Amino acid sequence: MDILKPSSELIQVMSHQRKWTAEDRRFLAHLRKKKKMQVKDIAVMMGRTECSVWKQLSYLEMTAGVPRHSTRKPSAKDKEEASRKNALRHGWNMRPEDRPKFREKMAALNQVEQALNAMRNSNVSIS
Numbered sequence: 001m002d003i004l005k006p007s008s009e010l011i012q013v014m015s016h017q018r019k020w021t022a023e024d025r026r027f028l029a030h031l032r033k034k035k036k037m038q039v040k041d042i043a044v045m046m047g048r049t050e051c052s053v054w055k056q057l058s059y060l061e062m063t064a065g066v067p068r069h070s071t072r073k074p075s076a077k078d079k080e081e082a083s084r085k086n087a088l089r090h091g092w093n094m095r096p097e098d099r100p101k102f103r104e105k106m107a108a109l110n111q112v113e114q115a116l117n118a119m120r121n122s123n124v125s126i127s
Helices: 008-014 021-035 039-046 050-062 076-090 100-121
Strands: none
Touching: 021 039, 021 050, 039 050
């Protein structure tokens, strides 16, 4: 079996509908740039349609060759920004009485207390 022409069963197993992973995109970029392969050869080799390969190439061109789910580690600045956003979202940097969840719990507790007081005042026995 020739490397560039896999059998039809293999192409069916590799299915054109399979999602492109970051690894697939890296391999595609490698074949196109380093090996200088034609798109039709790459499509046959990867078991994809030519149209699909062209779409991924244009996607890689738009993202400057960095796949969407990049393995780049976040910098300290990125981490700080993310923690600041989380703190704002969850109210971690607020006083407990100002936090949204705390307020909801206190409101529910107050309602229960008011209901109990109303029942006590109306002489209904609480069992």
